[in-house]
Amino acid sequence: MQKKIIAIVGPKGGVGKSTISANLAISIASMGVRVTAVDLDLGGANLHVILGIRDFANSLDDFLLKKVRTLEESVIETGVKNLRLICGGGKIPDIANLPFQQKVKLTNHLAKLQGDMVILDLAAGSSFNVVDFLFIANMGLVVTTPEVTSLMKVYSFIKSSIFRLLTFHFKSKHSEAFTELLERAKDADANPTLKTIENLLGEAQKIDAGSVESARQMLKRFIPHIVINMARSQADVNSGRVVQNLMKQYLSIDSTVLANLPEDEAVKKAIFQLKPVMLVNPGCAFSKAVTELAVKCLRM
Amino acid sequence: MAIPLVVFSSDRIRGSVLCKAFEKGGYEPFLYSNLLKAPSVVKEKSPALLVIDTVDYFVNELMHFGELVKSLGGIKILFVAGAVIPDGIDLESVHHQWCITQPFDPMLVVSKAGELLNQQLNPQKKTEEAEKTYESTTLSEESTLFAEDRLQADLKRFLNIK
Numbered sequence: 328m329q330k331k332i333i334a335i336v337g338p339k340g341g342v343g344k345s346t347i348s349a350n351l352a353i354s355i356a357s358m359g360v361r362v363t364a365v366d367l368d369l370g371g372a373n374l375h376v377i378l379g380i381r382d383f384a385n386s387l388d389d390f391l392l393k394k395v396r397t398l399e400e401s402v403i404e405t406g407v408k409n410l411r412l413i414c415g416g417g418k419i420p421d422i423a424n425l426p427f428q429q430k431v432k433l434t435n436h437l438a439k440l441q442g443d444m445v446i447l448d449l450a451a452g453s454s455f456n457v458v459d460f461l462f463i464a465n466m467g468l469v470v471t472t473p474e475v476t477s478l479m480k481v482y483s484f485i486k487s488s489i490f491r492l493l494t495f496h497f498k499s500k501h502s503e504a505f506t507e508l509l510e511r512a513k514d515a516d517a518n519p520t521l522k523t524i525e526n527l528l529g530e531a532q533k534i535d536a537g538s539v540e541s542a543r544q545m546l547k548r549f550i551p552h553i554v555i556n557m558a559r560s561q562a563d564v565n566s567g568r569v570v571q572n573l574m575k576q577y578l579s580i581d582s583t584v585l586a587n588l589p590e591d592e593a594v595k596k597a598i599f600q601l602k603p604v605m606l607v608n609p610g611c612a613f614s615k616a617v618t619e620l621a622v623k624c625l626r627m
Numbered sequence: 628m629a630i631p632l633v634v635f636s637s638d639r640i641r642g643s644v645l646c647k648a649f650e651k652g653g654y655e656p657f658l659y660s661n662l663l664k665a666p667s668v669v670k671e672k673s674p675a676l677l678v679i680d681t682v683d684y685f686v687n688e689l690m691h692f693g694e695l696v697k698s699l700g701g702i703k704i705l706f707v708a709g710a711v712i713p714d715g716i717d718l719e720s721v722h723h724q725w726c727i728t729q730p731f732d733p734m735l736v737v738s739k740a741g742e743l744l745n746q747q748l749n750p751q752k753k754t755e756e757a758e759k760t761y762e763s764t765t766l767s768e769e770s771t772l773f774a775e776d777r778l779q780a781d782l783k784r785f786l787n788i789k
Contacts, residue, residue, distance in 0.1 A: 478778070522788065562774035570782065573779070573786075
């Protein structure tokens with residue numbers, strides 16, 4: 328089995344990203360897949376808490392501070408069969424702003440971790456660190472709640488990611504005209520003719536049709552998978568489809584609504600007990616929905 | 628937060644007066660005249676309500692609109708008429724209400740629009756008439772549909788992607 332990296336992002340804080348990461352990791356591990364969960368929420372690591380781990384000897388800090396040679400040496404056991412963890416640490420000031428070289432090194436070591444799957448629990452927001460780790464993953468889950476504020480952040484996050492992708496792509500063509508066009512497109516109010524990605528690519532086509540074709544192929548491969556968390560009603564469930572349609576219409580991105588996870592008191596109770604809900608209440612609605620999500624992640 | 632709605636009127640002055648009244652009522656109106664453009668306008672603006680000022684439209688335009696509107700999903704429509712309701716428009720599967728106003732009273736139209744929107748927000752307040760014209764749709768489906776339209780309109784406005 329080829330190693331698969333799943334990145335879990337939640338552009339808005341507090342949407343349940345780490346809860347989903349932890350419980351999804353447990354669910355996949357229970358299916359016999361050897362999983363390593365990595366807490367890359369560098370400024371506010373708490374994945375270990377949700378997994379019920381109070382103390383840990385090793386963390387990502389050890390790797391970043393070069394106390395250990397390989398990332399593999401930062402791994403700890405979770406007590407759950409097939410599931411290992413790299414804790415975020417968080418003792419290094421300013422760690423959230425990872426320098427480029429360290430990011431590259433970390434990326435290389437993530438790919439070398441033992442096991443079948445790596446689950447990355449990323450930070451909130453749309454900083455370059457978050458976006459770049461999303462790009463190294465085979466699959467990106469974008470967690471949101473159904474509230475308009477959270478959905479707005481999902482859209483903005485995907486838009487930022489697309490601009491990052493296009494910037495890299497066109498920079499590699501060494502064309503100032505592309506760079507200038509991208510800069511203009513960032514100010515949609517001043518340049519309404521560039522308000523959609525399709526508009527932008529249409530303009531770019533006039534500069535170099537070949538580069539634009541490869542950019543389109545690149546965007547086609549970028550498929551965010553939306554996960555709606557804390558859904559309480561059918562309207563909440565449908566909210567994923569709304570943002571999905573907007574992304575298709577304005578950002579030319581094909582996304583999926585991969586799961587709708589219900590709001591469930593059992594989750595709050597489990598967090599209060601400092602235990603994963605998947606272990607203390609595997610039969611609750613949330614755990615069942617996460618199990619379905621796990622199956623989908625394995626199939627894709 | 629202003630509720631978006633689209634006003635169609637073939638009379639620019641009546642249309643503008645209606646829009647002013649809706650603005651005063653806390654709505655965000657968009658004025659159009661060509662009824663045949665309704666599907667694309669609805670797609671673009673995602674309004675909570677369509678207001679059709681039927682005065683001065685030809686009957687065949689309204690009849691054609693009656694056909695077009697069936698493809699617009701669950702959109703709610705307030706038809707404004709003068710002394711009489713024009714004949715021949717098939718609105719059987721459309722959730723609509725008529726507002727007869729002679730002489731023209733734009734605030735009455737705003738008030739009727741509020742009633743119609745309120746029916747959507749509070750399904751239990753649905754009138755018998757609305758239930759009759761919309762009996763194939765359940766209340767939960769209706770409010771869900773409305774919530775989806777509203778969410779899309781809100782997202783577009785806040786993200787400035789109209």
